Amino acid sequence: MxxxxxxxxxxILFLVAYYVITIFNTIIKHKNAIDNAFASVDVxxxxxxxxxxxxxxxxxxxxxxxxxTLSEIVSLRNRAENATLPPAQKMIIENALSQSxxxxxxxxxDYPDLKASENFLQLxxxxxxxxxYLSASRRFYNAAVTQYNNSIEIFPNNLIASRFGxxxxxxxxxKNEERQSxxxxxxxxxxxN
Amino acid sequence: MKTLNDFQEFYKTELSATVHRLHEEKxxxxxxxxxxxxxxxxxxxxxxxIILISIPLILFMLWLLPLVFVxxxxxxYVPICYMTIKVGGRMGVSVLGDFRQKYKDQIIRxxxxxxEYKFVYQPLDSVNKDAxxxxxxxxEFARGLVGEDYVQGTIEKTTFEFSEIFxxxxxxxxxxxxxxxxxxxxxxxxxxxxxxxxxxxxxxxxFFRGLFFIADFHKDFTCTALVRPNAFQWGNxxxxxxxxxxxxxxxxxxxxxxxxxxxSNARHILEAVHLEDPEFDSLYSVFSNDQxxxxxxxxxxxxxxxKDFRAKTGKEVFLSFKDSKLYLALPYERxxxxxxxxxxEHLYEYLRSSSATQAVLASETADQDHINxxxxxxxxxxxxxxxxxxxxxIWTKKSQLL
Numbered sequence: 001m002x003x004x005x006x007x008x009x010x011x012i013l014f015l016v017a018y019y020v021i022t023i024f025n026t027i028i029k030h031k032n033a034i035d036n037a038f039a040s041v042d043v044x045x046x047x048x049x050x051x052x053x054x055x056x057x058x059x060x061x062x063x064x065x066x067x068x069t070l071s072e073i074v075s076l077r078n079r080a081e082n083a084t085l086p087p088a089q090k091m092i093i094e095n096a097l098s099q100s101x102x103x104x105x106x107x108x109x110d111y112p113d114l115k116a117s118e119n120f121l122q123l124x125x126x127x128x129x130x131x132x133y134l135s136a137s138r139r140f141y142n143a144a145v146t147q148y149n150n151s152i153e154i155f156p157n158n159l160i161a162s163r164f165g166x167x168x169x170x171x172x173x174x175k176n177e178e179r180q181s182x183x184x185x186x187x188x189x190x191x192x193n
Numbered sequence: 194m195k196t197l198n199d200f201q202e203f204y205k206t207e208l209s210a211t212v213h214r215l216h217e218e219k220x221x222x223x224x225x226x227x228x229x230x231x232x233x234x235x236x237x238x239x240x241x242x243i244i245l246i247s248i249p250l251i252l253f254m255l256w257l258l259p260l261v262f263v264x265x266x267x268x269x270y271v272p273i274c275y276m277t278i279k280v281g282g283r284m285g286v287s288v289l290g291d292f293r294q295k296y297k298d299q300i301i302r303x304x305x306x307x308x309e310y311k312f313v314y315q316p317l318d319s320v321n322k323d324a325x326x327x328x329x330x331x332x333e334f335a336r337g338l339v340g341e342d343y344v345q346g347t348i349e350k351t352t353f354e355f356s357e358i359f360x361x362x363x364x365x366x367x368x369x370x371x372x373x374x375x376x377x378x379x380x381x382x383x384x385x386x387x388x389x390x391x392x393x394x395x396x397x398x399x400f401f402r403g404l405f406f407i408a409d410f411h412k413d414f415t416c417t418a419l420v421r422p423n424a425f426q427w428g429n430x431x432x433x434x435x436x437x438x439x440x441x442x443x444x445x446x447x448x449x450x451x452x453x454x455x456x457s458n459a460r461h462i463l464e465a466v467h468l469e470d471p472e473f474d475s476l477y478s479v480f481s482n483d484q485x486x487x488x489x490x491x492x493x494x495x496x497x498x499x500k501d502f503r504a505k506t507g508k509e510v511f512l513s514f515k516d517s518k519l520y521l522a523l524p525y526e527r528x529x530x531x532x533x534x535x536x537x538e539h540l541y542e543y544l545r546s547s548s549a550t551q552a553v554l555a556s557e558t559a560d561q562d563h564i565n566x567x568x569x570x571x572x573x574x575x576x577x578x579x580x581x582x583x584x585x586x587i588w589t590k591k592s593q594l595l
Binding site for chain 2 (some may be wrong): 037042044129132133135136137139140142143146147
């Protein structure tokens with residue numbers, strides 16, 4: 001009798017352990033997917049950083065009274081390049097950078113010569129593409145975070161997640177930046193027409 | 194884009210005379226066919242040829258092989274001969290077929306021209322089978338493909354091509370070719386084969402029948418992204434089953450087959466992409482080999498357009514984004530640019546129908562209605578470019594600095 005009870009207990013214990021391991025591994029997979037998604041955001045941010053010096057060079061001759069904004073852009077870019085920055089702080093800097101870029105691109109509307117320059121047109125095109133890729137990367141990141149958050153919040157995963165210290169992650173909010181590229185598109189199209 | 198009112202004006206000035214003349218011609222043909230449905234000389238020729246080949250063949254086999262093998266052979270041979278005479282014969286009713294071609298050349302070409310786009314119209318051609326398979330748009334590979342009404346052209350900045358297609362899971366049959374003379378081959382082979390193939394395709398139950406449209410997408414991208422409707426209903430059970438599991442073994446096999454010609458296999462492993470729009474996610478399954486680029490292609494705007502397009506057409510649309518191109522497949526149960534009463538099949542129906550129905554079908558008003566139908570079909574197809582905003586590419590296409 002004792003042997004049977006022990007055997008059943010061992011089987012149950014084994015099943016529970018197997019279940020816990022499976023859930024743990026699933027959560028880990030989702031967590032890694034977030035890191036992967038964040039890396040793709042990072043790649044796009046780097047591409048944007050690469051474009052900034054060219055953009056500043058192209059417009060600085062025209063936008064004399066926006067010099068402070070341009071130097072702010074350069075400074076924000078340099079700060080965002082710092083590899084030791086925590087992701088949350090980095091995103092705050094990137095948001096500020098987006099706003100400054102938006103400001104500069106709006107100012108360009110007053111300079112027909114600049115707007116017509118082939119170099120500037122290419123930059124705008126490239127910047128717009130990067131912004132769209134950035135938006136896509138963010139959506140990928142958000143999808144990964146949502147999947148992860150779901151996996152740690154549903155029952156019984158939440159018991160295991162809390163035991164192993166998995167915490168809920170924040171998604172990128174659809175704020176200025178998400179809308180920015182759309183607004184720019186609209187404005188550029190209007191300008192073209 | 195041109196409206197129906199513009200078209201009606203165009204109809205009055207440019208088309209009505211041709212339509213009237215062709216209507217008279219059609220009436221004469223129908224009268225002649227109703228009065229004397231004579232045996233077509235082509236059927237006669239076919240029969241003669243089959244007999245000429247069959248008798249020596251059977252005698253030879255009887256001499257060479259045991260009777261059981263000969264019987265076994267005949268079990269297959271006789272139905273093939275029967276089908277050839279039946280199908281080949283129907284195809285051979287070329288008086289009506291010729292009229293149909295003439296109609297397409299004189300009316301449809303003019304209607305496409307009315308839209309004022311740069312285009313090439315080939316009534317007997319279709320989009321390339323490789324293009325359909327390369328797009329990976331269907332879960333099944335098309336081993337055979339026939340089609341007609343091929344149009345290639347440019348709308349503003351967007352180059353496009355489309356045709357009606359019948360995608361088959363087996364190779365398109367070509368048995369009749371054996372019985373076509375050299376003279377006919379030279380003269381009329383393409384047309385005959387095309388008509389035969391269309392007919393056989395309908396008979397062999399294609400896994401997809403409808404419009405296949407290819408256009409330049411307004412963004413450059415390197416990924417493959419597939420959008421498949423979750424609720425696609427089709428008569429073919431096999432297709433339905435495959436569709437239920439887009440990552441099924443067949444689908445993976447298709448991906449593998451593709452990757453054989455490429456350097457990296459990993460590029461062709463397509464994974465499910467869960468998009469953030471719950472409505473879109475419930476309507477469509479998306480697969481891609483690049484999660485980020487799939488979202489770049491399927492921006493919120495494009496997702497909205499796909500939903501709008503579905504709402505507008507009431508049809509389940511298949512999409513594939515590959516090599517900076519948009520592939521779109523729209524199932525149709527009726528023939529495109531082949532309106533009722535003028536298509537060859539319908540002429541047979543006409544001959545069998547009651548005199549009251551014949552009177553309605555044969556009226557000139559019916560012809561005019563059909564021409565409006567052509568316009569509606571074409572207007573809809575050309576509007577795809579607009580619906581998907583493919584011409585707006587001022588800031589997105591061909592970034593040199595990336």
